[in-house]
Amino acid sequence: MASEDCTIGGYEVPSKTIVLVNAWAIHRDPKLWDDATSFKPERFESGEGDAHKLMPFGIGRRACPGAGLAQRTISLALGSLIQCFEWKKVDEAEVDMAEGNGVTMPKAVPLEAMCRARQS
């Protein structure tokens, strides 16, 4: 919320206005990203994500205080799922990556998979 009248990017913002950052659009902006809508995790190997244009945890003093915990536990959980189980899709259809509606950006078509504990 704006604590006083101010100007952001040329727009006059009166005091007490709630301002939301459209991270969805920033994360897909072709002016910021090369081949913006492609899934390319390798783009972060060069440190491209450090430039304050990737903000899954928000930014600034109201950014997510759980970011460090989340980043550590997500890789631990994912690594454990891959290490401990064999995974298979339930059918041969290509995974549909379309986005559904909602704040947490669910998949439009849920991915169904089967897992089996690895033997060794």
Ligand code: HEM
């Ligand atoms: C993948 C996991 C997570 C994601 C993507 C995420 C993302 C976010 C985002 C985008 C915000 C809003 C930041 C803003 O207003 O600019 C937020 C706020 C917050 N998150 Fe997370 N978060 C995650 C995990 C966690 C965890 C594990 C905790 C606590 C253990 C946590 C606690 C909080 C709290 C308390 C806030 C409110 C901060 C405030 O308003 O000052 N989050 N998070």
